Amino acid sequence: MASVTFDHVYKRFGDVIAVNDLNIQVADKEFLVFVGPSGCGKTTSLRLLAGLEEISDGNIMIGDRVVNDVPPKDRDIAMVFQSYALYPHMSVYDNMAFGLKLRKTPKADIDRRVKEAADILDIGHLLDRKPKQLSGCQRQRVAVGRAIVREPAVFLFDEPLSNLDAKLRVQTRAQLTRLHQRLATTFIYVTHDQVEAMTMASRIAVMKDGLLQQIDSPKQLYDHPRNVFVAGFIGSPSMNFFDATLVENNGKLEVNTGGFRLEVPEEKAKDWRPFKGREVIFGIRPDDIHAKSYVAPGILQADLSARVDVVELMGNEIFLYLMSKDDKQFVARVDPRVTANIGEQVDLAVNMANAHIFDPKTEISLVD
Amino acid sequence: MGPLRLEARKKMNKTTLVSPPSLARAGKKSLVVAKRSARLDQWLVWLASHLILIFFTIVVVYPVIWMFLASFKSNGEVVSNVWGLPTTLHWENYTSAWQTAQLGYALLNSVIVSVGTVIVVTALAAAAAFAFAKLRFRYATFLFLIFIFTMQAPVPVIPLYVMLVKLGLTNSRLGLILPMVAGGLPLAIFIFRAFFQSLPSELLDAAKVDGCTDFVAFLRIVLPISGPAIATVTILQFVGAWNEYFLALILVRSPEMRTIPLAIQVFFYAWGRTEWQQVFAALSVASLPMIILYMIMQRQFIQGLTAGSVKG
DSSP: OOOEEEEEEEEEETTEEEEEEEEEEEOTTOEEEEEOSTTSSHHHHHHHHHTSSOOSEEEEEETTEEOTTSOGGGSOEEEEOTTOOOOTTSOHHHHHHHHHHHTTOOHHHHHHHHHHHHHHHTOGGGTTSOGGGSOHHHHHHHHHHHHHTTOOSEEEEESTTTTSOHHHHHHHHHHHHHHHHHHTOEEEEEESOHHHHHHHOSEEEEEETTEEEEEEOHHHHHHSOSBHHHHHHSSSSOOEEEEEEEEEETTEEEEEOSSOEEEOOHHHHHHHGGGTTOEEEEEEOGGGEEEGGGOOTTOOEEEEEEEEEEEEEOSSOEEEEEEOTTOOEEEEEEOTTOOOOTTOEEEEEEEGGGOEEEOTTTOBBSOO | OHHHHHHHHHHHHHHHHHSOHHHHHHHHHHHHHHHHHHHHHHHHHHHHHHHHHHHHHHHHHHHHHHHHHHTTSOHHHHHHSSSSOOSSOOTHHHHHHHHHTTHHHHHHHHHHHHHHHHHHHHHHHHHHHHHHHHOOOTTHHHHHHHHHHHHHSOOOHHHHHHHHHHTTOTTSHHHHHHHHHHHHHHHHHHHHHHHHHTSOHHHHHHHHHHTOOHHHHIIIIIGGGOHHHHHHHHHHHHHHHHHOOHHHHHHOOSGGGOOHHHHHHHHHHHSSSOOHHHHHHHHHHHHHHHHHHHHHHHHHHHHHHTTTTSOO
């Protein structure tokens, strides 16, 4: 159990800056997820923490100890890899015991720890098998088991679910969350899948081009994204963005995208009025665009009409791909009872309470 | 099956009724012809490929079989009955060959020299190749290229001889092993490096996090899973060392230091005429260890040769 600190950490590969001035404090027992597109520096950050890469500048601390020059084995960490990286010539038992044997842990102790971990992960019956005799899911559990037996201060996970099929991924996600609660240890987890991040993390660190974009709880990140990138990356389907202007009309503030005008309710207008007359990027999530016929009560709605381009029925919801008057496509997630045909004009209600405006130049949120 | 087939026939009848009868018949015929010619093509490919394989198998295997057969013939028969089976089995060819060529010494020397060369080359090349493939250090590619270029370089015999004389290594097994190790290293490093590069880096990362140093990871993780590469290098080096003639010829003087190729040479100047049946008996004895080695390791050998060429 330990906290982890990235203090102005840089990593350069030649001219490329893979990690750029990373500052993060991970509290003890926290579940932090690094998320971002490929090449954003999330895996590099994890490898820096593991000691598999040398940092170019800054400090990394585990607990109170600066570990910049400490070899991986002495950092009190354990890591689960994307490919699982099980030793193919060793049995499951030996795979899990290997790290402890190297540390000269007493045999009885090794045996107890391996059996305990096998119990937790339900792989007790596989201990004599070789990795190639296991399914992908079983291998993944062995890889987690190998980490558990070490009883490390910090667990590191590098996209451990990306080699599993969709159904298993959902199951394993829940298992990992349970494991985190049971072990009560710091988990640091890297993924490109924002759903994994949203469902498991206590906090999410969103990265892009080596830069930390925002670090916050999943809810905060979803409701108050700091910039256009975070707003678009978190949530599926992604947030809709429109180039727009804030205008005043008969004393009411409106968002004018060229294709449509939305009235800003007074609660929101208080915060937005200082930007009156300015060009902004207007962002609204698909979940906040409802069909007029099925609107949740108590929302600050603004009316909108658009032509249906594509209808995707998901069963429990419908994704409507819509065209505004100026031929800009956007998505709405509407009630499954809605009947919408391609080419039809539909009436929509936009929940303006959850709308966002961003600066078109810096792409940073103008409010909060 | 019965009702199903009936159903199918009904369906077919329907289609023939709809389309003009003559057209349908022509279509059916051409389909059958096409199927038949496809089957013929397949069969021809099978036949041709097998004929080629059989031909090359004969080219490779027949000389060996011929050698074994000739080793049981009498001296006259080797020349008079070249292609036939031996009329009587002359087992004594083997005993006299063993004595004449002192094959006991020769086998012992060849085994020591070949096994010694294989062990040293494998150990050194695997370690060097591991560094080239998986460790990051300056001039790695440059150093590797130097090794590879030495594969092409001619061996300067006289300086080598002078050096071995000065080291007092002529007429000794070590004197044979060391130059062969030097000669064998580049190719062995090349093979090992290709194999190690095909190993996922995460495996070594996992080993490091588990507590291995680079060297321990090499010994306990990498080497145990390098069977194919080790087999390939072993066979190539063993064959090279076992057949080595020139170096032994210039370095070995006393009969009890002779290796197999030198020992067999004895037949060609011991008498006025060559005892061919004994030569073949000696050659048969000499080739047995290699045939056995290859049989044991062939599966791994083939895997090693193709390592890295196909992913997975």
